[in-house]
Amino acid sequence: MANLLESVPNFSEGRDSSVLDAIGQAMADAGGRVVDIHADADHNRSVFTLVAPPEQLVESLAAGIAVAVARIDLRRHQGVHPRVGAADVVPIVRFGGDDRPERAARLLARRVAMLGVPVLGYGELGEGRRPAFYRRGGMEHLAERMAAGEVEPLLGPAQLHETAGAVLLGVRPPLVAFNVDLDTDDVEVARSIAASIRERDGGLAGVQAIGLLLPSSGRAQVSTNLIDVDATPLWRVVEEIERLAGERGTRVHGSELVGLMPARVAAAAAGRALHLPPMAADRLLEVAADGEFGSL
Numbered sequence: 411m412a413n414l415l416e417s418v419p420n421f422s423e424g425r426d427s428s429v430l431d432a433i434g435q436a437m438a439d440a441g442g443r444v445v446d447i448h449a450d451a452d453h454n455r456s457v458f459t460l461v462a463p464p465e466q467l468v469e470s471l472a473a474g475i476a477v478a479v480a481r482i483d484l485r486r487h488q489g490v491h492p493r494v495g496a497a498d499v500v501p502i503v504r505f506g507g508d509d510r511p512e513r514a515a516r517l518l519a520r521r522v523a524m525l526g527v528p529v530l531g532y533g534e535l536g537e538g539r540r541p542a543f544y545r546r547g548g549m550e551h552l553a554e555r556m557a558a559g560e561v562e563p564l565l566g567p568a569q570l571h572e573t574a575g576a577v578l579l580g581v582r583p584p585l586v587a588f589n590v591d592l593d594t595d596d597v598e599v600a601r602s603i604a605a606s607i608r609e610r611d612g613g614l615a616g617v618q619a620i621g622l623l624l625p626s627s628g629r630a631q632v633s634t635n636l637i638d639v640d641a642t643p644l645w646r647v648v649e650e651i652e653r654l655a656g657e658r659g660t661r662v663h664g665s666e667l668v669g670l671m672p673a674r675v676a677a678a679a680a681g682r683a684l685h686l687p688p689m690a691a692d693r694l695l696e697v698a699a700d701g702e703f704g705s706l
Contacts, residue, residue, distance in 0.1 A: 414461045415514055417471055418669055420499040421456050421478050422487055424449045429481050430456055433474045442470025448668050452624040453633075454489025455498070457587070457669045464514045471500060472521035479525050479574040484549065490622045491633070492545040494552050495575035497522075499541050501533065501582050511581045522577050523566035528556070531564045533580030540618070540637075541578050549575055586636040586644055586675055587668035590651050594660040597623040600630035603654045607634070607647065614650065616641035629663060636675075644675050645682040673697045 423429045427449075434444050437460055446459040462470055475497040482496035500518070502511040512534065519529040532539045544552055544561065553570050555561040562568070563576070570576055592600055600621030607613040616638025622631045632651055636644060652662050673691035681689030692698045 413463055415464050415467045415511060416503040416505070417460045417467060418501055418503065419458050419460065419471060419474060419497060421458070421474075421482065422454065422484060422489070422493045422496050422498050423478070423482050424454045424456050424489065425451045429477075432481065433477045434458065436473040436477045437470040440470040440473040441466035442474075446670050450491075450668075452489065452622075452626050453491035454487060455491045455493070459669050464510050467502070468514050468517045468521065471518055475500065475522055475527075475577065476525060479527055479571070483573040484575050485573060490624065492542075492548070492620075493575075494545055494549050494570075495527070495577050496571075496573070497527075497577050498575075499532075499578045499580070501580045504534070504581055504583055515579055515581050519565045519579055522579070523563075525571075525574075526567060527571045527574050528563035528566040528568065528576045529579050530561065530576050531580065532578050533582035535564065535580050541580075542618070544576070544578055552576070582637070584639060584672050586639055586671045588634050588636065588644060588647070588665060589668060590632045590634070590648060590665045591624070591627070591663045592630045592632065592655055592660050593663045594630050595623065595628045596660075597621055597630045599655070599658050599660060600632050602658065603632050603651055604634075606654055607632075607650055614642040614647060617647060639672060639675050643678045643682070644671070645679040 430449055437444055442460045442462040444458055444460055449456040478497040484496060502515045504511045515535055522529050530544055532541055556569055604619035604621040605611050607617055608619040609615055609617050616636055618635040618637060620633050622633055624631050634647060655661050673694055677689045677691045677694055
């Protein structure tokens, strides 16, 4: 990864495979390597994991966003996940201390603005704001806040694009997106658990969470982001959701990882499950071998 940057763009489409194929092909044709795609029909959202050298990453993201702007119409969009854009969230992930992620993000902002879509900064590009700051109240409320001057774009028009909304562009450290399904159709149970575990309400450090109802299965879901993967281990989040679910008369049905996770998160979870002392990522064969011999 020394010469590569990573981005994890989230697009507001999780059902139409032709749109997802077009986005992925556009990014690949522009030189990016798509290493994972997670599409969710209930959320009506897809998460692509993309790696490339900085210049190619910008070109690849610009190409994928252009397809999303052309083919996703938020006026007809339905899904349980909050969103304010066709290319809703586009983070460039910071692994080290250099300025390449920020430089790439600002170059990308110019390309997005050329599409007539406002670019709203979050994370290191937005004074620490999170996407939830912009999603509060939905697109209609965001349009009002922009019209009032409360929210100003980094670049691009001062109003939302009619069909594509805005792009939330950020630079951030790695995070883990992880969803836990409950054995109940009571969404209030999921919302209560989410409120108990998320940091902003006095819960677990570095954890964001919302409660949703999945139409396809009829199950409630606790959807989480671990925005500080070292502050609270993933296994601790799942353990707490299990405990809180039990207190509310239900249990965990299953879970899913959205996109990829840092190796150290998987190593910590494996160590916990196997009753091992804290286990570093270099105890994983592929990680250790990669450092010596290159990728397996």
